[in-house]
Amino acid sequence: MTPRRLAGIGAFTVASALLLSACGSSGSGDGDSTATGEGDGASSGVVSVSSGEPQNPLTPGMTNEVYGGLVVKNIYSGLVYYDAEGGIQNEVAESIESEDNTTWTITLQDGWTFSDGTPVTASSFVDAWKYTADLDNAQNQQYFFNGFAGFSAEESSDIAVEATDELTITAELSAPAADFPLWLGYSAFSPLPEAFFEDPSTFDETPIGNGPYVLDSWTHDQEINLVPNESYNGPRAAANGGVDLLAYTEEDTAYNDLLGGNLDVVINVPSSAFATFEDELGERAVNQPSALIQVVNVPEWLPEFQGEAGHMRRQAISHAIDRDTITEQLFAGSRTPAKDFTSPVIDGWSDDIPGSEMLAYDPATAKELWDEAESMDPVGDYTLNIASNADSDHQDWIDAVCTTIRQDLGIGCEFAPYTTFDEFLDARDNGEVDGIFRGGWQADWPSMSNFLGPVYGTGAGSNDAQYSSEEFDAKLAEAGSAPDAETATALYKEAQEILFSDLPGIPLWYQNATGAFSENVENVVFGWDSDPILYQITKE
Template sequence: MKITMRAALLASAVAFASPALAAGTGPNGEPLADDQTFTYRVLDEHSSVDPQIVEDVSGSEIVRDLFEGLYNQDADGNLVPGVALSHELSEDRMTYTFKLRPEAKWSDGTPVTAGDFVYGWQRLADPETASPYQWFVSVMNLKNAEAITAGEMGVEELGVKAIDDHTLEVTLESPMTYFPLTTTHASTFPSPKWVIDEHGADWTKPENIVVNGAYILTEHVPQERSVRERNEMYWDNEGTIIDKVTALVINDENVALTRYLAGELDRTEVPAGQYPSLKEQYPDQALSFPRLCNYYFNFNLSDMGPEATQDVRVRQALSLAVNRDIIVENVLQGGQFPAYTFTPAATANFEVPEIEYANWTQAERDARAKELLAEAGYGPDNPLELTYLYNTSEAHKKIAIAVSQMWKQTLGVNVTLENQEWKTFLETRGNHDFEIARGAWCGDYNEASTFLDLVQTESGYNDAAYSNAEVDQLLKEAKAMDDPQPNYTRVEEILSEEMPVIPIYHYAGVYMMVPEISGSWPVQNVEQNWYSKDLYKVAE
């Protein structure tokens, strides 16, 4: 006997489809603008548009338009049907059976089948793919995932199989209540094997790519722009309004703002420190809302890291000396939140634990920081010298300068600042070729493990190279718990004691956005998984 699971997503739509739109009106009867294009700014060139290779936020935004997974999200972050219409869960809570919509097609007219998901997930797990997100199959708790990623078992043993073209069966290692949430992540999207076989690494070029999402890639000029346009083969093309989406690479936040104000962009990020004045000048265009992201500093705890920061007292001192209130209130000024835990308070079903130093005054933190650094043997006669690495951005630079000045004034630490272009930065940090490096993470799903798994020993994004057996065990146990909060609380307590990373702040989405489109933007979704197919411009 199986338990039918509709999740929050399927309460009102077993066979979801967007309502047919009356000519010239939006989903709620709004008059639509004649121009249904959306142009927005990104800081850097995206890492990839290959679902199993992409690793950054801007790339994932594109991939969510080009490909569609089992489930999508609505404007509030709830799951809604994508290729899957529903799923059933076995009594032992270990097997999920997804029913796929028969009308789903690839852009070349080929039907989307369960086998396309099997191929994509096996490709993700395969060590030969060398996916930066290979570890996600373990995060999903798929059967045999760890053995496969370790090269000890073939990909055909992964807990996913096609029962028939429209039935996908997924088997887990153990029950995990939030498993369906992981299926909105780009790495779980299907891939067209016949196209990859023919074109290899070039399969994602506009002239070769075959997709199953609402849009198809029509142009890509590296370091300049990426363009996607309506995919007429998409199952809900009739319910899609935006015709064309362009992402422009603009490395300077202030240049981007100037171009936005000149009418060249529909959305851009607000430069650090400018939100209050822009909100006053443009109250209907400046937006700020909580996001499911954290900003932190990694210590390099690998064998390649500096000797000084192997000492927990040094790490604690550096963390305590960061005045987070100054960062969010004076430097950023966009509604961000000072962070004393790794996991943001905006995370669903997560209770922020009491962290002792979070309740101290900054004067108390500074005093304790000085004591700790002196105990570690550093002071005027033996000053600590470190290098901080960040990816090029005016906001990151301002934060780096502010924190380095705090460390200098409070502790006498001399900090050299180094910035790198995004892809170079990712490679340098991933190779542990740094002393302290910027880190940031936006949740892959709305559950605390999406953050805390980053400090698990084998995590693909454990850039600090941190390893703690108790943390690993707590996180492993949490996957099968109905209430994992006690485990998450303990992990956060350990992190605050051992300080492998310094939490700096938790994000807000701080945008300038034209009023014509802001009404359809999913501001209530803290994950900020947005889909161009759900956007539309209203008439002025």
């Protein structure tokens, strides 16, 4: 059989129904994030970007939220990276080959180094992957290695990946996966230097990477300063003098700073400006589809949502949310009502999966379901709490959701705020949230599988509601080993039918990338995943 090979920039496009459809980019740049090195040294200005405090250490195995993720993807380089449209391009990899989609041989380019001067070798990847995949190390990203032979989510394990020489990796998967190269652009698959294994606790605060930037300083709850990595010679060379990621607690404040010329890039435009920001900023406004969905998660630890009555309450809440009105009036068209658990920018997406009728606004059915649940297992005078962080723009839509829930179900409904994003995440991860809670998913790599397994698979690092279904897990495994893209897509749709039946999360809407940038910067492009591509921004 002819080997499937990823050799040379852009050679492997994975033209399958699992991948991202090309989406446009905004800004004064030309949208080509693959053209790198061209801008190296083109500008010396430091770019300021609105952000927030990361929840976890800035290491590939621990970072699984957006603030930390933006840092990690820029201080580490993996085997491949994703361009603006979600295509994969070689970075450290020279080639990625397999004859059967199960046993893979990965060859690294020679000459790569970490910012401390030590070489990037096959062992840098292998040791990092084995560490993250081992349950004993309690890494948030462990789940992403469940496709490797030898993986266990229940006990310490040693995945089947080896460094056969300084520049060669062999990996054995538990089942064929034609899209394996696509996984490898996600930050969990980044390499780690020997310094991490010598002193992980020190490394957590002062990470050493091999990416286009180096972490210069981290003032917690204030800012993270990145400077260009002088030893980086890859395709994502920084075209600016560095990036300051500023921790804002109010998105309106960040937007006003941008309007006043005191901030270069806003990642999230506040809802208060949705109706006006494109007119105010013209070509400096970004409003484009992205691989991002918003849901409300229903935690398994709440007794009122367990059993048959609990399932009816989940359905009742979903039918009591007027997605059309909220997206049109509150979000001014920057959101689209959800029809499934993935995203319309992902090939294979469908708006008619059986069970998706649960997402229709239907006050009469909602009330009937709630009342029937109450007759089976009463909760009495009940107030539904919807929890989220208060340092981002969520209260307005939660208030709007609560308005129709109170009106249609005849119960109380309130916003339950946590002061900061990391405080909210800690409460969520510790199972301390007393109510349903906001869940947003920004895809790690552009495929249907990434919207499903990491969020709803048993034991997955981002399965925040602690949902578990043997039937769903089995369907995911079947889809992951499908012989072709068409079969896999059909199976992922069947997996979503199970989710619509169980409703561990209630899909709300697909979120556009809504950002903006000042007159002080150029070549600003937001990628397929809604993040700005930092390394190609220029500033004099």
